[in-house]
Amino acid sequence: MSDGFATRAIHAGQEADPATGSVIVPIHATSTYAQDGVGGQRAGFEYSRTGNPTRSALEECLASLEGARFGRAFGSGMAATDAVLRASLRPGDHMVIPDDAYGGTFRLVDKVFTEWGVDHTPAQLSDVDSVRAALRPNTKLIWVETPTNPLLNIADIAALAQLAGESGARLVVDNTFASPYLQQPMELGANAVVHSTTKYLGGHSDVVGGAVVTSDEELAGQIAFLQNSAGAVPGPFDAWLTLRGAKTLAVRMDRHSSNAERIVAALEGHPKVSRVFYPGLPAHPRHEVAAKQMSRFGGMVSFTHADGEQAALEVCARTRLFTLAESLGGVESLIEHPGQMTHASTAGSMLQVPADLVRLSVGIEEPGDLVDDLLDALG
Ligand SMILES: *Cc1c(COP(=O)(O)O)cnc(C)c1O
Secondary structure: OOOOHHHHHHHOOOOOOOOOOOOOOOOOOOOEOOEOOOOOEOOOOOEOOOOOHHHHHHHHHHHHHOOOOEEEEEOOHHHHHHHHHHHHOOOOOEEEEEOOOOHHHHHHHHHHHOOOOOEEEEEOOOOHHHHHHHOOOOEEEEEEEOOOOOOOOOOOHHHHHHHHHHHOOEEEEEOOOOHHHHOOOOOOOOOEEEEEOOOOOOOOOOOOOEEEEEOOHHHHHHHHHHHHHHOOOOOHHHHHHHHHHHOOHHHHHHHHHHHHHHHHHHHOOOOOEEEEEOOOOOOOOOHHHHHHHOOOOOOEEEEEEOOOHHHHHHHHHHOOOOEEOOOOOOOOOEEEOOOOOOOHHHOOOOOOOOOOEEEEEOOOOOHHHHHHHHHHHHO
8 A cells, every 4th residue: 555645635535434435524513422431532533623634634634645544623823833932841851943933833832932942943954964953951842944944945854853863852844835746854864843833734725723743652642632632733625625736636736846947047047136036947056955855846936137136126016917915825826025024024034045036836727828928027
C-alpha cells in the first residue's frame, strides 16, 4: 500500500461513508455523539473538541501527504505552531529560530514564549554554521522555514536535521510555502512538520487552518493532549473545506510552479526589475540545495523594483489580475508590498525587508494573462 501523492490527496482518510455511501466525507456538524450505554462509543467519538470525523479525515489525509504517522488539525497555522512549541519547550529551554521567520511565528516566540522563560536565538538558516553557532546546551528546538517569506531563502533540511540529532534538539519544519507536494521534510529527517493550511493546502483563500504531523508517537500524544486541552480546533466545515482543497494540491502546485516560472522569465532582464528572488533560478545562491530537496519551486516570487520604493508601490496599485492583498497560496494571483504590508512590523529590526521589494503569490490563471498584467503594471 503505497499509493502515489495525488491518489492519497484524494483518498487518504476519505473512504465512502459506511452509513450512507456518501463518496465525500460529510460535514459532521455535531458537538456530541450518542453512546450505546455508558462508555459505549460507537466510533471512538465522544465530544467534538476531542475528535470529529470530518476533522479526523483531514488529519489522516495530511499525515499521509507528509509521510507521517500522526496528524492533528488546528484552527490556524499559529495555533498549530503554538502546540508544537508548547510540546517541545519548558521554562529554561532555548530554541533557534530563522532570522527571517514568518512574522507571526517570531511574535509568538519573542513576545509570548520569552515571558514564559523560553529563550531564542535568531540564526541565518541557509548557513548551517550559523545555526551550529547559535546552539546551546539547553537548545531543545530548531525551527525551520524553507523557502522563507518574502526573500525565498533556502535552508538545507537534511543538514539541519543531522545537526539537530547530534545536539539533542528537535527539528520542526514549517512546510507552508513548499507544501508536501514539493517538499517532504519528514523524509529529510524532520521530527515534525507544521502547516498553515490557510495557504496552499486549502488553496482557495476561503478558510484559515493549521496542522501538525509527526511520526514520533510521544510527541503526537502531547500534540493531541494540547489540542484537546487548549481546544484550538477547526470546526467541521473548516476541516471539510481544507480537505476539499487538499484533493487538488498536486495539480495546483504543478500549475503554480509553471506559472511562476513564466513570470520569473518575464521579470528577469526587465529594465524595471533589479533583482528576482526565486529558488528555481540557477543564479539563486542556494539553488542546488533547493533542487535537491524540492521537486519544483512553487508559486512564490519576489522582486525589487529598479526605481525604488515608490515605483514598487505603484506596481502593486496598477495590476488588474494580481489582487493587492496579504496571504498567499490560493488559486488567484496576489501582489503585495512586504515593507508596508506583511512585514511592516519588521522595520528597524534585522528582519527588515528591502523597501523596493514586491512579493507575488502566483495563481493558476492563464499564464500569458498574468505576464501581460505584470508587464503592463511595470510600464
Ligand atoms: C500564514 C503562515 C503562518 C500562520 O498561519 P495562519 O494560518 O495565518 O495562522 C505560519 N507560517 C507561514 C510560513 C505562513 O505563511
